[in-house]
Amino acid sequence: MAKDMLRKGSIHCVAKEAGVSIVTVSRVFNDYPHVSARMRERVLSAARECGYTPRVVSKPRVLGALVGHLDSLTAGDYKTRLILYIVQAAARSGYLVEFIPQTAIELATKSLVNGIIQIALTPQDAEALDALPKVPTVVINGALADPSWYLVGSDHYEEARVACLYLLARGHRRIGLVLDELEGWGVENRARGYRDAMQSAGVATVPEPLAADRLSPSEIADGLQHLDATACLNFTDNYGLAVLDHLVVERAVSIPADLSVICLEDSAVSPFYHPRLTTVAQPLDRIAGCVVETIAHLLDKKEVSRETLFESRLIERHSVTAP
Structure with missing residues (x-):
């Protein structure tokens, strides 16, 4: 039996000839990324000496998805729907998807992936990705912390600008903006689009955005009432419903009679809320x-474009009226 295992043309012969384990031989022939060039050549030389030709087995094509804030996933929200569309798009192209939370980013360096997708990582998360495999990396709706990465997303600047112009066209001038946070690619672009729209309408003093990561729903309501706002861009993925609930239940604010609201589309809620919410919907399937x-x-x-941005869509429902 032992002689059979070491016969010419076997993986055991290669391992003995190279003085390594069978696992190392397997890693070389499966293009394991952390095998040194010297070790790779040593095993390949032994394989030639043994006359060993590995059976060609098609390896699965795998995309690694680095996902931030997995603890905030809810049915129908931005990340949940985006992840679903990514799995579907990957399957159509013959790829599997491995999901890695941002709290375990080091796992990305151990995975044999053909490409990496970044979803909802903070700038701090992205800066920690200095040891990723050298494979194509695409950021969804985020800043490019590395010049070799690519960006695909929706035009956040235009989303906020168009939504704000929609409110301005209906007579609103005191318009508040609620964001998840104040720093980051998406929120900064939305804040800029909001400011430009307000200034284009001649609004002298543009209110600062209210950040849901710094303020409670009660404090956000205080901020909107301090502005004497007649309308609000409620552009927070994580706390949008909490803000609405506090306004309606705790403050007895009537939407849209007291406050017109445009939210981000949540397909599980927006069409069924009372009143049905006017929203901005990103084309997540196309992204x-x-x-x-x-x-x-x-x-x-x-060759592909370094940045590809898609236009979002304003869905008119019943949460906006004239002041």
Whole structure:
């Protein structure tokens, strides 16, 4: 039996000839990224000496998705729907998807992935990604912390500008803006779009955004009432419903009679809330498809745009009226 195992043309012969384990031989022939060039050549030389030709087995194509704030996933929200669309788009192109939370980013360096997708990482999370595998990396709706990365997302500046112009066209001038936080690619672009729209309408003093990561729903309501706001862009993924609930239940604010509201689309809630919410909807299915396509093109050495931004859609329902 032992002689059979060491016969010419076997993986056991290669391991003995190279003086390494069978696991190391397997890693070399499966293109394991952390095998040194010297070790790789040593094993390949032994394989030639033994006349060993590995059976060609098609390896699964895998995309690694680094996801931030997994603890805040809810049915129908931005991240949940985006993840679903990514899985569907990847499957159509023959890829599997491995999900890695930002709290375990080090796992990304141990995974054999063909490409990496970044979802909802903070700037601090992104800065910690200095040891990722050298594979195509696409950021969804985020800043490019590395010049080799690519961006796919929605035009957050235009989302806020168009939504604000929609309110301005209906006579509103005291318009508040609620964001998840104040720092980051998406929120900063939305704040800029809001400011530009307000200034284009001749609003002399543009209110500062209210940040849900710093203020409670009660404090946000205080801020809106301090502004004497007649309308609000409630652009927070994580706390939008909590803000609405506090306004309606605790402050007896009538929407839209007392306060017109435009929210971010949550397909599980927005069409069923009372009143039905006017929203901004990102084309998440198109974004997901473009992410997978971008990685596939990069793997095929094709040229792709460094940044691809899609236009979002304003869905008119019943939460906006004239002041």
